[in-house]
Amino acid sequence: QVQLVESGGGYVQPGGSLRLHCVASRVIDFDRMGWYRQAPGKQRELVARLSGDGITDYNDSVKGRFTISRDDGVNTVSLQMDSLRPEDTAVYYCHGVWYGFDYWGQGTQVTVSS
Numbered sequence: 001q002v003q004l005v006e007s008g009g010g011y012v013q014p015g016g017s018l019r020l021h022c023v024a025s026r027v028i029d030f031d032r033m034g035w036y037r038q039a040p041g042k043q044r045e046l047v048a049r050l051s052g053d054g055i056t057d058y059n060d061s062v063k064g065r066f067t068i069s070r071d072d073g074v075n076t077v078s079l080q081m082d083s084l085r086p087e088d089t090a091v092y093y094c095h096g097v098w099y100g101f102d103y104w105g106q107g108t109q110v111t112v113s114s
Contacts (some may be wrong), residue, residue: 009108022094041055
């Protein structure tokens with residue numbers, strides 16, 4: 001059983017920054033890790049993902065503002081979020097793929113408001 005645990009969510013004013021971090025309960029080399037988000041009344045959407053060979057994929061709405069990385073180990077993924085906007089408000093979920101199986105975290109709330 002593999003669990004993903006997120007941290008770093010919170011409340012921030014527009015233009016501010018937050019850093020999300022996710023760590024897996026086991027040290028395994030995920031094929032791909034990333035972040036999704038779901039705002040109230042909306043479907044869950046991809047924010048950013050990073051494959052094992054370093055290829056990144058970002059939602060157009062966050063390009064140039066968010067940066068995904070796996071600097072802390074193969075079982076971790078971080079999301080640096082800068083220039084946050086109210087429309088970034090959502091629950092952010094960590095996601096990992098390993099041997100064809102999907103793993104999800106419980107989610108962390110990010111609220112951007114003045």
